[in-house]
Amino acid sequence: MASSTIRICIVEDDNIIRNGFALLINSTFGYRIVNTYGNCEDAIKNLFQDEPDVVLMDIELPGMSGIEGIEKIKRLRPKTDIIVVTVYDNPQLVFEALCAGAGGYLTKNMQPARLLEAIKDIREGGAPMSTQIARMVVSSFQKNRNSPLTPRETEVLELLAKGKSYSTIADDLFVDKETIRTHIKNIYWKLEVHSKAEAIEKALKDKLI
Amino acid sequence: MASSTIRICIVEDDNIIRNGFALLINSTFGYRIVNTYGNCEDAIKNLFQDEPDVVLMDIELPGMSGIEGIEKIKRLRPKTDIIVVTVYDNPQLVFEALCAGAGGYLTKNMQPARLLEAIKDIREGGAPMSTQIARMVVSSFQKNRNSPLTPRETEVLELLAKGKSYSTIADDLFVDKETIRTHIKNIYWKLEVHSKAEAIEKALKDKLI
């Protein structure tokens, strides 16, 4: 791909912000705003006329939410890179946006120049994120370091969470099925649960596995 | 916390690189190398003498691997921030490192100055990553957009993966247990599997859920 001008759409219901971003981007060489919208519906309608390389997407919008918008745009035109630009930084929303297909996530307290960097970054295969968002994302991988479970019990719980049966787990760990049953009983007791579903739910919630 | 000098340890078996990093960091105001090591064992032994704020950790090391090292350091002294600095960028290793407790991940093709930024970043609550690593991490959240499953089937599979039983799923979705059974039969047929465990395994592998 030649390093031609990057085509950008903005979906943002605040006029001031939308025009501010547009002005900044349009006045920079190599970047071009092809269209701006106050809602997802209109942006999606014109997706194949606009042919944006990058969409800057707000989350709270009139009508369709930004999350839904991301999903639809990625479904219709997967090569479109989407960067969320929002004031919201709660983990729930961040993960929903990333699952939906966002390739970057910036909070609006950034330096304006960061926006240009981010657009360049995502086009080059990166995933631009504000620092607190990056930390949130990385933290989501990390296990609870104060697990009440023994290493062996954790191992058993992991296999249980993969849907394996007692006997399959026993085979995987080269022990008897009865041993697994004992481990699971101990796990249930420690986690104060009484079934697989509860155990897995609690384990995921507390990041024990 | 006052913005005092940041105390840094390096664990890296290549002398040239280790000394290069040390020189760069020590010659920068506000940063101080308290010790450098060629292996994890020695670094861990001196952890409470060194009291590092940040550890720069290589992955491939003689003796204990960097991954194990990260785990041990975070267990012994959780407030230590660890940045992986390595040539390896395969997803397996990246996720293992992050799960073990790494707070950042840089590949060695970075600009040297990036190292200083990264150290500052992680101390300020960020999660410094090379661009390709960030993309890898973000991609890991995104679902397969070509799932053979219907939305309803996906929903059922998600609950199944949470360890729920047929009847619990039925209750959750306000339908009959038999409906769930039919969905699951169809899921098994589409995924070409014959049990819960296989279905969940395949679903996770193909990012269907």
Add this chain to the structure above:
DNA sequence: TCTGGAATCACCCCATATGGGGGATTACGG
């Protein structure tokens, strides 16, 4: 040296979950 936790294995009972087979109806959209 003693104690306790971790990990292992065993046997009991019994309800229900599971997987495979068959067939059926409604409802929506191209």
Add this chain to the structure above:
DNA sequence: CCGTAATCCCCCATATGGGGTGATTCCAGA
């Protein structure tokens, strides 16, 4: 009008889960 999705129903054999109780080995910390 046809196909697909979603819903529901039946039968059946077996696997599995959950609860109870008890025991052995081994290792590390008090």
